[in-house]
Amino acid sequence: MSVLHSLPCALPTGALPADAAANADNISEAFASKLSTLSPDSLAKDAIWRDMFAVTGSLRTFYGAEACLAQWRHFHPKAATGSFKYRSSSAKVVAVGPAATWLECSYTFQAEAKPKRDCLAIVSLVYDGEKGEWVVWMVRTVLDQLSGHPNVDHYMPDTTANLPKEDQTQTRFECVVIGGGQAGLSVAGRLAALGVSYVLLEKNKAVGDNWRHRYKSTKLHTTRESSHLPFDRTFPESYPEYLTKNDLATGYSEWAKKFNINIWLDTSLQSGGWLADSQSWQLDIVREGKNQQVMATHLVMAVGAGCQIPVMPQYPDKSRFRGTILHSGEYVSADAWQGKKGIVVGTANTAHDVAEDMLSAGLSSVTMVQRSPTYVLPAEYYARMLNRIYTPTIPTLISDLGASTTPLGIARLVNRTVLNGMAAQDPERFERLAAAGFKVIRDGDIVYQLFEKFGGHYMDVGASGKIAAGFIKIKSDAGIARYSEDGLVLEDDSKIEADVIIYATGFVGNMRNSVRDLFGDEVAGRVEDFWGIDAEGEIKGAFKPSGHPHLWLHGGTCGQARFFSRFIAMQIRAELDGTPLFNAQE
Template sequence: MSFFLGPVARYCGVGGVLHQITRRSPSVKVADLPGSLPLANISDTVDCVAVAQKCLAYLSKPESNHFAADAIWRDILAFTGNFRTFYGSDRITSVWRQHCKKGTTFTVHPETAQVARFGPSIAWVQAAFEFDVSSEPARSCAGIVSLVPGDEDTWKIWMLRTWVENLQGCANVDTLRPRVPFAERKEEVGDFECVVVGAGQGGLSTAGRLEALGINYILLESNAAIGDNWRNRFDSATLHTPRNMAQLPFERTFTSETYSQWLSKDELADGYNKWVNKYGINVLTSTTLKAARWDDQLRIWTLTLRCGAEEKTMKTQHLVLCLGAGSQIPSVPSIPNRSAYSGEMLHSVAYKSSQNWTGKNAIIVGTGNTAHDVLEDMLSANLASITMVQRSPTYVIAQDRIVPLLEQLYNDTIPIELADRIDKTAPICIGSALTKLGLAAATAHEPCRYDDLERAGFKLDRSADIMDLLYIRLGGHHLDKGVSREIAAGKVRMKSDAEPVEFTSSGLIFSDGETINADVIIFCTGFVGNMREMAADIIGGEAADRLEDFWGLDSEGELRGAYKPLSYPGLWFMGGDCSMARFYSRFVALQIKACLEGQPFKS
């Protein structure tokens, strides 16, 4: 008997009604969010445990004066049942009293109590704690409290972070034992409680969490093999961030004994394959989701799948779309007379290698990470000339400067799950302020590195906020592995003073009247960046119009449309870089599990 004949109480919705979004949340910049780092001098002799215990006791019956005036509280499902950030002592006190039941006990982990210092005048006392929430779904939770001195030897709560750890009575979402690979179990494929689409880092992480919670799920991948989403990229593709940021859930996938610090595309594909086989992830490859239709009466998604030449249908209560934070729909500027160009032209999504272009002339449109990767390839292939077209100033971060900052948390010593909790639970505005502080200190010692780039015609945005670029633009920056020195040395021509306005048979005409001829033109101009637009091809345009946009920050500083219920019941957007996918997948899985148990989180 199909489990779909069970009670509709298993449906996760708001009052059992399908809600329509009439106005989507506008995206805000990080600079428009409240919040700043505290200026405080704290002695090394302070009793951090005593301070933390005293301030956590305030939370049983909080008053506004228990919090700093500019206090911040970020909650991930623990109390509010959602992803929320609150600012200011009065607002936090009001919301806390509304959601926190009397009698909640907060237990400090004494070994975590310490003074956190960031420079001579920025410091606070912080400690980790745990607590339980008895309202449905009953859950075990954790948090970090950050405290600053007040008047007359008092202490105030400056930053509070709370999140759900696990659902009580359920398996641990962070623990999964190895088992027989799915392909060897010969299980019959039928209907599922959850279907996950896309086996990149988001889909794999979500599938692993669902497996850990005992949810009946399947992971669909359009490519022929796990890891092809990386394996099919250009030949020299590597991650720009250290290996430990790319780990999948549970044990470390990419160990220092086996994998390099800068994971190549083939190393990533290899690690993904081994992880899927190790944990027996339920996956169907060479399978494309063509359409999904929601039945509002049965509370079921009916999926139409293309499996090779065969078409199949499948039913599920929950559908998680992991189609890439950038949606993988190429964004190419509209330039007139495109058909006139007789050379080779492609978007970076189709780029493989420059080795066949030795001695040719090339134009690269774009100055982000991918554009510089292509440039590095072209320099190695000894092209006759390379012109890099820059349409807007670019934020450049030296890889050798930012990596030591990242490795303070993401290294071979600190458990990945602990690093994620410290890093990913922080409010965006505070993460931004700390990143700016660290990068300013790291780059202050070599101003000539950036001055030389500007002298070569490369336009720098020295004041950009990396959090804006990651959480709003989904790019627009360059993590420099060294190729910027080639630009500064004049080995690349920068065209940053005019826009391309028309194709010719042999190249591009620019707005200043100059024509640049090229045998090859590569558009490294990114992707559309809104998964809702890809969802429209699957669930239909009218249905997609009811959804929140995907990515960008709302007025509280939380990601729009990501990791939380959408206006269609049982539909979820999942995305982000490797570390975000790993961390936030646990919350998507926990919400789905709660829905299936008939006890959805209530916001």
Template sequence: MTVNPSQVASSWISQFGKALESEDINATVSSIHSDGYFRDILVFSWNNRCLHGHAKLRKYLTGSFDKVSIRDVKLETRTGLTPEYGALTDKLSLRAVSAGFNFTCAVGVGRGYFSLVFTDSGEWKALVVMMALADIEGHEEIEHELGIYEGHALAWTDVFNERRKAVETNPHVLIIGGGQAGLNVAARFKQMNLAALVVETTPRIGDSWRKRYPTLTLHSPKKSNSMLFQPFPKTWPVFTPRDKLADWLEQYAQSQDLIVWTNSRPLPHPVYDNSTKRWTVMVDRAGERVTLHPFHIVIAASTLGAPRMPVIPRQGGFKGSVLHSSVYQGGKPFTGKKVIVVGAANTAADISQDLVFHGAQSITMVQRSATWILSRDSARIMFDRAFPEDVDIDVCDLMAMARPISLLSKIERQTVEQSLEEQKTTHQGLAEAGFKIMAGKGFLTLWYEGRGGYSVDVGCAELISSGKVKIKHGVELAEFKTDSVLFTDGSSLEADVVIFATSYENIGDTMRKTILGDEIMDRVGPVWGLDDEGELRGCYRPTGQPGLWFAAGEFYISRAYSKQLALEIKAIELGLMVE
């Protein structure tokens, strides 16, 4: 079939726009495939929702149109968002016409994206439609300043020092965590005129990365890991090393004029005043206690809480070394040692590879359950498709947001066997070495379930296949002996070193124990994972506790959804949204 994507997209958006503008629920719903998804971000409600199927969408839209007032629905003209016809994913034959669009609504302007499929009835219907609020009228995101102040009479240093003093004295928002999530949120808030103070526990911005193992390199390409407003240089490595990323974050905070307190942490327990809508929170700033009264607190610490360290009986009697991967600083101290690495995901694989390089006498990886393995080349293809080099990052983010997680997970389940076949050679060697490959779930499902259980292979698979890294599968450590460990199957293994690459607590659990306490976290509920609509729980959306927000996730999520969070806080400030 010959398809003119511009013609198809123009015809569909004309019908869809008229349906929205005339507040015709039936016509709006009929524009969408019966198995389609409608994703709404702050347009029809001050939340993010994903409605699958006509019945749920019709119920959701009922009573909403008169409050929203959609109009001026037009196709986008920016590169990357003009109509295109192609495969919906690289693993399905299903093809779609996709394009971006703009619109105005009662409170401001919005952006959207759709993917149309040709139905058996001979019509183009939307498999996916996403509509997102982009700006509130009169409170638009600032692009940049002129750089000349008071008629060229004020120096930049004086301007910035005055701004710093104002934010430190009376922050509208307190952001806890100065990693990529906290910095992305802070940068977005600054451009949205939301006075934000970042508090970071470590001595320097970037230390959360510097303190991890030396060979750590991001497994996703640099484009997907861009920070807001500031792409990496063209000369930057495709995969970013630990220390380069740490230094980049440190200079990012400075170049984006963010107000950051390092060596600082909030003390338990902040108190929220329902009458003033402010928190009272004590911050330990390098030993000095400072009381702040922000309207909002944002927990921006990825999803990673405290290191998860299993308690194993008789550890005190073990004469060797026991450590968590979070404090592993390279394999040199373990040359000639017998090492057990507990875990079989990314970190465990990287550490095992490093131990081989540094001449450990033996390395045994304890794989407690099956692991999803993906080659770096395959991962790069996946990320490059989502974040192509020739498309602006904000356009990439918009298109990524338009792909509901529940749809992507469904596609992933349908193509798991194909993915396994593509990795067949690698998987065969692993299986022969006793390594169990996860077959029922893929990367996305594992990521959103708990950010574990998968590994992007950068060389450890060959070491396992060749026997340089041995595998012990399906067991747990039962207890320590003087110079060995006993497993739950009754077997034992001599060891000089045991490294637990057992991930980290969920950030919500750590906040419950260290800062926020049970009363607040009982209101919040789960942080991370997916709700019954396939939306992230407790992240970048109301938590149940007024004035408290979580900004979790990796670079793309914090970069893209920082706008949603800024709009929600701005809407509360303007009286448009009630928590």
């Protein structure tokens, strides 16, 4: 059963007083005094508390008034929290769908226990009509900054402080980051902001090559404004709304230069070991073709989500097929197949991209083989949601604090309410798809797809219209039985002719496997699985201690890479200072 579906949470349904918006500041100001000493009367029965390293020292989510209050009373004295102050003019009424409304406001507070830290509390209040007073439905406590340290969210590089690009000879670092994609770049920049000695190792020869080398039609299916790296707007309005792979590569390269990121290109980690006596990592690398060894106190793995092993279905008579068979992981472009017949097996994001690419390359026929119903989310629906939060005028950090601090169980309910409501107002779009033979799920669950299933949906940026119009054909009523000389034979004995077959059937894996390949079973045995949802509704293995000392796993979407990198950097800074955040859990 899906963990997300089982989380005990719901959107509030009670109405707010008519004067709630007008009195929002007064209501929120008055509530500040209650936060230090929450009582049962201050909480809704279905209250939720999510802490992001502010109070518990980790990522935790608690459900129900009784659990929230018990954990609040346990952790707040340990963290020595206090000085809750309302952030003037932060209060606003939030409405989701026709029924769910609440008053959202934010507060600053201090955690005086080491490491001393500045924190934020984002509180969602609902009105209890029986009590005749405001109560907490949801509270999100967030580590803002480590007191006495530079701001993790702002960085202007001092070029004299970084290693000279022409003489990068240092071999011992406080942190080594592996992987130069959005996750690795983000955490490297944050480490630099906090004064941590670091190096970023990237196997490719240029920043951005991790995107530049993907298949020709690769593009983001989320908006430009939600896709920046830390510190600035990496992609100004001169970039398109949906960034291509080359846009991303260019933006990343320019960002790395602007912030003087200490990156060793054409450098790959071959193996390494944990030295328990010195509490450090010994890393064997190949840098520009030469073997080298570096030492690190901390290690951040940012090598992708770990799903690197292609899923390649096996069917009888493969040797009979006279054409080309590829997995999407090997796919680059359809340009060489003009005039030929193509099949794409699979119907998630990559499958649609490949089918569109085949169509634009001039293949004589393009057929998608659908193996199971697919959630189709029109990109403009999702953009409407994102564009309310991520705009050219709102600082990206402010947007992240609104979007990325919400518990995933609640984010799921909000997304379902809004997105499925849009779909209900646009039935013809999905009916046309269904008429073309596409088995479409229109009332899906994007949070489940992204964070628990890890894909399998299609964010529609145009291919659905081509399917509805018949330009891309669909075969969804029978599974694949075997190959023939000129295509595939299906279980209903029908045939699809093809010169080329692309399997867009996904990948399996786990970043824990990458850890095992590099460091062996002993290290990997202590590391949590990476990705999926734990019992509290948090992402497994990511952004917090991995289970092995001084080893951190980082990845995810552009937004996750950007926002959660701040917490990894602050945790590493705190450990280097001898005051680790996770001590707050003990």
